[in-house]
Amino acid sequence: MAVFFAVVIALGWFFSFYYGNPNILYFFVIFSIFMNIFSYWFSDKIVLKLAGAKEANRQENFDLCTIVENLSITAGLPMPKVYIINDKAPNAFATGRDKDHAVVCATTGLLAILDKTELEGVIAHELSHVGNRDMLLSTVVVVLVGFVTILADVFMRNLFWGGLGKRDDDSKGAGVLVIIGIALSILAPIFAMLIQLAISRKREFLADASGALLTRYPEGLAGALSKIAQHSEPMKRQSSAIAHLYIADPKGSGFGKRIAGLFATHPPVQERIKALLGK
DSSP, rough: OHHHHHHHHHHHHHHHTTTTHHHHHHHHHHHHHHHHHHHHHHHHHHHHHHHHHHEOTTTTTHHHHHHHHHHHHTTTOOEEEEEEEOOOOOOEEEEOOOOOOOOEEHHHHHHOOOHHHHHHHHHHHHHHHTTTTTHHHHHHHHHHHHHHHHHHHHHHHHHHHTTTGGSSSSOOOHHHHHHHHHHHHHHHHHHHHHHHHHHHHHHHHHHHHHHHHHHHHHHHHHHOOOHHHHHHOSSOOTTTTTTGGSSSSSOOSSSSHHTTTTOSOOOOOOHHHHHHHTT
16 A cells, blocks of 8 residues: 555655646645545445445345345454345455444346355355455455556546646756656556455455354365356456456456456456465
């Protein structure tokens, strides 16, 4: 998180230096802090809106609500709200700013293909995200990555649509600054996204391990991951901003995903299964 703030401040310093206006740096810092505070208080609502989730009815989703309630008691966590996404692709995620404002969400496709022990494994995984405070970390990372990307885009647009004439001096160093600015604008979002994905992958492994300890049956989660991996169909409604929150990549497991492994939001399923079963 310190690296993210350093990237934001570095971009703000460069823009303020390039345009000769120190107020730009102050704006960058204040706006990034504001976005973090906003995301902290409204993270669950933002994520649920992006995912198109609706609150689950206990009568219609009795098994799911019961499993969430029982595992919450076992984990010593307050009962989170339970949401459903009407989608054939099997997936699930947890969100919320803390354990008292947590949400667990599952797709109808997930409920259709998993048996009870496998569903317990998935829910235990998501509750582990709640207990490990992964949700807050993931949300702040989303906001900072988005912020850095927006800043880079603003600079590039300004640079190519009249921004060059805004600088007061025409010194020889101006050309070097332009090159540095373009490089920062291109590399900063990529760098920020790689940090986001690295954090996401580590937290997925941790949640797998914690979920296995919670249910005392790692085979349940391993079986669920295996079934989920066999369904390559992507989710109908997805956003790259929240892709890392899901237990499996919402983009599915097609050719595009395989050739872009470096930018995958999740570690390979086989590695996760291998870690769970100790093979």
